[in-house]
Amino acid sequence: MRMSRLFGKTQREVPAEADTVSHQLLIRAGMIHQEATGVYSYLPLAWRVLRKIESIIRDEMNKAGGQELSMPVLQPLELWQETGRDQAFGKGLFVLTDRRDRKLALGPTHEEIITQLVGHNVQSYRDLPLLLYQIQTKFRDEPRPRAGLIRVREFTMKDLYSFDADEAGLDRSYQLMIEAYQNIYARCELPALLVEADSGAIGGKDSHEFMVIAESGEDEIIGCDKCHYAANVEKAQSTKSKVGGGDPLPPEEVSTPGLGTIEEVASFLKVPASQTLKAVFYMADGELVFVSIRGDIEVNEVKLKNLLRCVELRLASEEEVIKAGIAAGAASPIGIKGIKIIADDSITTGTNFVAGANKPDTHLRNVNYPRDFKADIMADIANAHAGDSCPSCGAKLSSTHGIEVGHIFKLGTFLSEKLNAPYIDAKGEARPIIMGCYGIGLGRLLAAAIEQNHDDKGIIWPVPIAPYQVYLCPLYRENSKVAEVAEKVYAELEAKEFEVLFDDREESPGVKFNDADLLGIPLRVTISPRTLEKNSVEIKQRAEKEAQLVPLAEVKTRLRELL
RNA sequence: CGGGGUGUAGCGCAGUCGGGUAGCGCGCAGCGUUUGGGACGCUGAGGUCGGAGGUUCAAGUCCUCUCACCCCGACCA
Structure with missing residues (x-):
């Protein structure tokens, strides 16, 4: 071309x-x-x-x-x-x-x-x-x-x-x-990584995704540094740490005026967030759902959605929560009625948690499951995090981003x-x-x-999917020898079924080289008066810095070797 | 759908606050000089200023409505 x-x-x-x-x-x-x-x-x-x-x-x-x-x-x-x-x-x-x-x-x-x-x-x-x-x-x-x-x-x-x-x-x-x-x-x-995946609305037993690791990837992958465990964060599990808390003590009301968030309550009561229970409200297909989860852990909405088998899941608005007669900011699974309670299994990792009291500006110390309340469903609905423990070997998990290039x-x-x-x-x-x-x-x-193959100059195509294999780049085409040899090389390469992009434009060397780099064709063949003096051309791989001088007679062989 | 932003020449942008002849760079066309990593000079073409309505002697600029596009979130086999 x-x-x-x-x-x-x-x-x-x-x-x-x-x-x-x-x-x-x-x-x-x-x-x-x-x-x-x-x-x-x-x-x-x-x-x-x-x-x-x-x-x-x-x-x-x-x-x-x-x-x-x-x-x-x-x-x-x-x-x-x-x-x-x-x-x-x-x-x-x-x-x-x-x-x-x-x-x-x-x-x-x-x-x-x-x-x-x-x-x-x-x-x-x-x-x-x-x-x-x-x-x-x-x-x-x-x-x-x-x-x-x-x-x-x-x-x-x-x-x-x-x-x-x-x-x-x-x-x-x-x-x-x-x-x-x-x-x-x-x-x-x-390079594509096979990871466990959520199968979404369609259900089914197993599902895996193939991920190309890339900064710009939309998906977060949780992987183990030690074993082969890897999963989309939507699906990923982790072993939840035990937080202790000692022997169960009797519940005790404490006044927490004006404190709503877990951070505020935890720091006021001088306990770590992991020693609290967080209440999160969702609307699942129009039904209000109460989720109880340890304060330092986030709800994984994909897991929750699958668990509830609902089509639409979103956080409930404060109005919806209040309308249901619940004390927003101090909500508690204890003593609440007429609403489905879902609990993450993290609430069994310790004792004597701080939770809401279902009264404005009031929390409870020493809340223990299942002594003080029951969940309608108990399951893993937590987001796994880098730093958590691998569910399969216990080593540390880490997190990367990936582009989903296949899903089965x-x-x-x-x-x-x-x-x-x-x-x-x-x-x-x-x-x-x-x-x-x-x-x-x-x-x-x-x-x-x-995303995987580029530098600051442009694309660097892998040979098997490159639009062309060879970028034929004559310099000084007004030099009749250059033009003549370039045409000849072009014809010969095409005859041998090389895929050639022939830069026959009257452009300066800089423009041609920069376009060659931008387009990312794997091999660049430069022909100029300088190379022809030695009866040669210059061959450069896109991914390499240095070019090599190759005698005209050997061009086809050399290109073949490099592809 | 919620939040933020942008629409002016093929591309990147200025001009909008404070209304008064629509600009710059790149690219494009012609001529000349150049040219081993995005050359230079001269000449030239190219614009419903996203759209509609309004205010005004006068709107790219002010007002109302609307559309498109981008980013974050929600969402997403």
Whole structure:
């Protein structure tokens, strides 16, 4: 490809819109253009990268035994209503109305469609296992798209679905996909960490995410320094420290005038926050819920939401709390009635806690569970923190940020039951097919690759996904020898199936070098009068500082070695 | 949805307080001189000042409404 003909211009200045590295570089390199919030055009360079990622993914899916198909973006809303997932997605679902007043959803994912499709085509256990996938555009009306291609509303995703007759089969399919995913990231030269994940509204047994560690990542990962434990903070557990407190003493009221927060109460009573119980109120699908948790620990809302099996969970407003007749700031699980009490198991890690007294400006000392109150549900609903103890080996946990570049789920039978997709087993009995699903966002993978591979000059593409392999850079093209050799080298390289971006522009060396660095093509071949004096060209790897002089006759061999 | 911010040429911005001929840098076009890490000179093109309504002799600037985009939070398979 000739630079002079390439659609898409590099730009010198950092766009005001972008404050994530990958977003800035993608725009500066002329690779993407924003059309609306979270909606982008891919210009030729970005499209080439995306296609390379796509072909790596396709190859690994096929190797794993997947069969590719294509399903519609436009899906009847009724299908979503049948599984109730229109509610789970809520406003995240793009819904439109056709001329006959039928409601259609733009597919945010394709579980419903494929389950129905498989239900029509699979009758027997002999048809299983089955791995089906597609690479398709998805639409989600995200509350807040951000960071360029990292979180968008329209995106290309590879989604594979597994269909098995039994749990053991699902486990095999799941394992097969983990391996396929690891191959994909390895081939993209992107180190991805497998972490335990929350499976969200869809439920199911296991779920894992593949994370690329990056400062700009939206997800927090809690990991053990010693063993292999790693989990999304939404899911992560930690062993809660014991706080002691001595033998249970009788409860005792203390006056705490004007003190509301845990910090205020704890410092006033001269006890650590870990020796207090905090009351947190939530509205779960419109129902007020009381949460009791140790004062130094925060509620993990994802865990709470899963526990309550609710669609909408948010902190209750002070008005809602007061309206329920509760003393805000001094609320207590003791003696409270007509409200569901959820307790984090941290409240059993000690004795003689300070808690509210359900009276304004009053707290209680020496509160003990279960002596003084009962919880309707006791569970782990705490946020794990760096510094906590690993639930698997007890060593210290640490925290990093990551970009989620893959998410896999053991779905189970929820969808095949709702949408009536049974198979007949060997005994002639009908059973629901057991499903799994496995997604990779291609655009996000592309962005993650940039987050992971760049310097202050620009992108440094890993060879397998680089838009071109070679940046052919003649200097002083008005020198007829340079022009002639450059054209010849270009033709020869293309003939040998090198992917070459030929900078045939009349630009100064500085401009060309800077564009070469910005675009991040792995190998740069410079031809100038200076190199031609020695009958050579200069080859430089994008990631390296030094260039090497290579005789013209050896260029192809040398490039081949470096790719 | 809550909080904060920004909309002026393809990009980055000034001008808005205090109303009076719409500017700068980059980029773009032409000519010339240059050129191994974003060269220089001259000439030139390019703007519904996000949109609508209002106040005024006069609005980029003041008022009302509205839209878009960005950041934080909520939210998010």
